[in-house]
Amino acid sequence: MNNQVMRAELNDALGRHAAWKLRLREAAINGETDLPVDMIKRDDCCKFGKWLRSLPAEARNSDAAKEVHELHANFHIIVGGVAAQIAGGQTDGALAALDGQDYKDSTDRLAHAVTRWRMSLS
Incomplete structure (x- = not known):
């Protein structure tokens, strides 16, 4: 896989994962309780x-890829927890979690790691 394709995928991932906060906030406000929580919690469904x-083994086993994979899995655990609160009708808790430090830290760490990886491919 060439670096240009990898950079494009990483750029796309930044936008899609940043959009989770808005989607979950809207789901909480609209009272959507039919969220696929089990899928949201998994990092291999998106x-x-x-x-x-x-990715080929060489790319998948790079330090950058391993870091992003770990942070991506953690992100889905955090997002899945928020989705579970929404699905359980715990709107206030879900909205607080979206504005909380765990959510912010998870998204920031993932975004920074993806950005570092993308820049290393230039």
Whole structure:
């Protein structure tokens, strides 16, 4: 896989994962309780997670990829927890979690790691 394609995938992942906060906030406000929580918690169900697993071994086993994979998995655990609160009707708790430090730290660490990896491919 060439570096240009990898940079494009990493750029796309940044946008898609940043959009989770808005989607979950809207779901909480709208009282959506039918969220696929089990899928949201998994890091291998989103496009980026599938792409990470499809990388050739050399790229998948790089330090940058391993860091992003770990942070991506943690991000989905955090997001899945928020989705579970929404699905359980715990709107106030879900909204507080979206504005909380754990959510912010998870998204920031993932975004920074993806950005570092993308820049290393230039």
